Amino acid sequence: MAQAMKIAIVDDEQDMRQSISQWLALSGYDTETFASAEDALKVLGPDYPGIVISDIKMPGMDGIQLLKKLMGADSTLPVIMITGHGDVPMAVEAMRVGAFDFLEKPFNPDRMSELAKRASNARRLTLDNRALRRELSGGTQIMNKLIGASPVMERLREDILDLGQADGHVLIDGETGTGKTLVAHALHAVGSRAGKKFVLVSCAALEEEALAKRLFGPMMPEDTQLPAIEEARGGTLVLEDIEALSDTLQARLLSVMNEQGTPAETRIVAISNLQEAGKTSEDVLRPDLFYRLAALRITMPPLRQRGEDILTLFTRLSEQFAEEYGCDAPQVSAQEAAQLLQAPWPGNVRQLINIAERAVLQSRRGSGTIASLLMSDHEEMQPVMTTEGKPLKEYVEAFERMLIDNTMRRHKGSIASVMEELCLPRRTLNEKMAKYGLQRADYL
Known part of the structure; x- marks a missing residue:
């Protein structure tokens, strides 16, 4: 069961703080209260594991000023503002600054619980994604192999995370020796298919007839290995040297991809390793296959x-x-x-x-x-x-x-x-x- 999200309650009136805290605690939230915006700012950092509910009108730093400071530190932190009856301009200003929503006094406790639930779900998703990005930067064994602090490597790690979470087919291209196969492993490892099969086939290593059988079958009674398309079902099929596929096999691959529909039952990650000067994967692949694969694309940065x-x-x-x-x-x-x-x-x-x-x-x-x-x-x-x-x-x-x-x-x-x-x-x-x-x- 997921850990209860925290809710920071900021209000200068003690009775109001206590009543909000008691109601939300009964709903399963872990609450903490602050009598002033200044006190709250000592605790509410960029990775605060929860949401904020704050009154707008407070002595000293008011709710709008608090909201601006919180948005400056973490623009994704959900802040629900409490406004007095008829304070529409203040509510509009709060939403403009970045408030998640607002409650007008006297408010319905059930409405507050519903807002808190939506805000907490949004916060949990943000923090989960943030944690995954941190893991990507230096956590998992595969990602640790993608060493480098250069801007191009930072972008590469971000691309891997974003495309790993997507579910479409991917084309990886770039110069020889840049780590394209490693990135294919990483895409599989950070995505929803991580626990499923990862099958790699080198299209340049087999003659056309043997390659066709390896990819699509049919299976013979003596065969102990499923065709790659079947073997990788539900997981990821990596095709190295995709440019080595003949026109006939490209057509068969495209037909299989079309049959699977969206989302694809088997995700295909194609690796292009062209050596010929001036040639690209777009030059050697059927246009319909190229555009199916290149909708999600990673181009590996050269070492230089x-x-x-x-x-x-x-x-x-x-x-x-x-x-x-x-x-x-x-x-x-x-x-x-x-x-x-x-x-x-x-x-x-x-x-x-x-x-x-x-x-x-x-x-x-x-x-x-x-x-x-x-x-x-x-x-x-x-x-x-x-x-x-x-x-x-x-x-x-x-x-x-x-x-x-x-x-x-x-x-x-x-x-x-x-x-x-x-x-x-x-x-x-x-x-x-x-x-x-x-x-x-x-x-x-």
Whole structure:
């Protein structure tokens, strides 16, 4: 059973506070009362787990002023205003500022209970969504793999949450090595189908006849595996390399999608991994299939557009490989940090994983540089893409953030040890951690 929502009652008249509180408590609400708006503001923060009922006319700060402050802190907080008989202009002003609704004295207690119920349901939905977004930012195991604080990664996580909660088919495209399959897993994990089947088929890995059978059947007596469309029923079917489907199989897929109707019995997440220069999924898919899939679309950001995420990823990956190989992770110099930020990364995150592992191995041997690994990789991987130059300030800040982050991790959040190693006074360290969004609690 869901925990009862709180109701904060703000009124300067004690009898009114008590009567409202008693009535709502009988309805199962957890109430708390305040004799003034000033007292209420000491408790009512942006994530207050409930709603507010406030009188408009109060000495000192009145209800409208309180409402404005509450809306400034959390515009989704439901506030029900109590107005005197005939105070229509005040009620109109309250609704304009953002009040959920208003009650006119003398009011019907049942009407108040009904308003409280609607407001509480709205608040619970808001808080649930907010909690889910926080989980998305750094909670679940899958989401923890989507590392990065760059604007493009923030948007990607928001898109995953929004599209995960939707129920339509999805197209994921972008350059090779950007993590498209990981995002398909994440879409399934944060949506209503999370407990259902997740089936992945690589369309480029099978010949047409074998692929047709794998996707649609028919089943033979000796077959132990259902066709993918049947196997994923009620869940998610991920089709990697969707562009490898022939026109015939595209038509069959579209027919199955049309038969399912809305909402789809099986959600299809198509991954486009085109390698040909100048080609897009729109160029190679039937228009009717493309538009069915692309109604919900995620385009993965290339690594070169993710700024200091590159250093964060490199640090995490090198630490993981160092633990695997039983050695220390390589220390990145300022020059090497700039080289990592400037590299074109045609292979994106997949290439960065490879570089991080090789950097750990050569560090264990005591030879080689990150620059040499980047040079050899760029010679092997064609075509080489170019990156836009960045201001020196961005390189310096990215390196500084990485250095503080690494040192905090190494000393498990000991501020004194970090101050000593980096020769920084406490105030300067605090300011820089705040600037880069680093919190001591994350390292303890």
